[in-house]
Every structure is written in C-alpha cells, then in structure tokens.
Amino acid sequence: MSKRRILLSLLMCLSVVSCGKSTETSSSSVSDALDKVEVISTTEISVSAESTMITTTFSETTDAATTASVIADDRQLAESYYKKQMGDYDASSEPYIQEDIDHLVDSTDLLSEKVLGQITSEEDAIQKGRNVLIEIKGQEYIDEHESDYITQNDEQVKLIRDNPPYITKYDDEYDIWQVISVLRTGKTEAGNRVITPGTSPYVLIRGCDGKVVGIYH
Structure with missing residues (x-):
C-alpha cells in the first residue's frame, strides 16, 4: 500500500473520532497532509531519478574513456613501429x-x-x-x-x-x-x-x- 493511501486512511479515522472540530477543519487538515505526502513522494522520485542519471552518465563516461585509451595505445604502437620501419x-x-x-x-x-x-x-x-x-x-x-x-x-x-x-x-x-x-x-x-x-x-x-x-x- 502506498504512503499516500495509508496516511489518507489514518487521517480519515482521526477525523471521525475527533471532538469539537468542524468538518471543514478536518477536510483542510487532510488536504494539507496529502499535499505534504505529494511533496515527499515527488522529492523521493526526483532524487532517485537524478541518482540513476548520475550513475548512468558516470558509467558511460568511464567506458568511453577506457575505449579511447585503448585505441590511442594501439594506434601509438602501430605508428611508432611503422615510422621506425620507414626511417628518415x-x-x-x-x-x-x-x-x-x-x-x-x-x-x-x-x-x-x-x-x-x-x-x-x-x-x-x-x-x-x-x-x-x-x-x-x-x-x-x-x-x-x-x-x-x-x-x-x-x-x-x-x-x-x-x-x-x-x-x-x-x-x-x-x-x-x-x-x-x-x-x-x-x-x-x-x-x-x-x-x-x-x-x-x-x-x-x-x-x-x-x-x-x-x-x-
């Protein structure tokens, strides 16, 4: 069950047993609480997405750097040997x-x-x-x-x-x-x-x- 649904159920129960508070006040409290849940949920999703993006970007960058290094080494080796055979x-x-x-x-x-x-x-x-x-x-x-x-x-x-x-x-x-x-x-x-x-x-x-x-x- 989602955090939003659990909190909604809890607040509905509290509104029923509460004394001396108007229906309008209870509705307002529920609305405010739900807004807070929405903010928390959205924040968690955003942070999670951002973390995933950072991890993926870092991985892709690392792989590209490794590949470029290997290519550079192979080319440098081939070039050095070739030019040695060429002489002046x-x-x-x-x-x-x-x-x-x-x-x-x-x-x-x-x-x-x-x-x-x-x-x-x-x-x-x-x-x-x-x-x-x-x-x-x-x-x-x-x-x-x-x-x-x-x-x-x-x-x-x-x-x-x-x-x-x-x-x-x-x-x-x-x-x-x-x-x-x-x-x-x-x-x-x-x-x-x-x-x-x-x-x-x-x-x-x-x-x-x-x-x-x-x-x-």
Missing part, C-alpha cells in the same frame, strides 16, 4: 603516412577476434598471421598465394619462388611480429621471370598476448 622521411610525406597508419589500425576492426594469445615462436607467429589473412582476404586468396604453380597460357606452370610464402620480422623494442605474405616472384622451370605487382599484405601482432595491432591488405 620528408615531412611532406606525413599525411600519407598517417593514412597508412589509419588503414593499419582500422583494418583490425574487421576481425572477429583481435587477441590471439601469446606468440611462442616464429612458426606460431606465421600461423596466427595466416589465420588473420584468411579472415581478411579469404581462403581462395591464401590457396593461390601458397601454391607453387601459376597459370601461363592456360597451363599450370611450376614456380621456383624467390621467397617462401611468409616471412617474419620481430622488433624487440615494441614486441611486434610483422608477418608478411610475400607476393609471388621467381621464375618458371623454363626460366621465365614471374613478378606479382603490388605491395605484400602483412599483419602486425604484439608478442606478449598476440593482439593484432595492424593489418595492411
């Missing part, structure tokens, strides 16, 4: 470098899982990087990339590669494994030179926990 460069290249870094970091959002577990060896890094590329570029791309045969004049011709399908680089300063899917180059058994145009896709993975911090594709 002209200041006019900065906008293009930032575009590349945006591409690296934003591409990780395409993954269903960004943290793959600690990297224990070069072979483990390659396997994790390969799995990332399967998710990003598809199994058909991987199958063609790893094949030792190419199509020439509608025939399957064996390719003698210059490099294996995957190579890695490890940077101990940033604890970053770079797993590179090397575009196929080499020569056929007949001695014909084969070059695949473009830039080799690669994945940047943090060694300590296997977090993917960048993908170039």
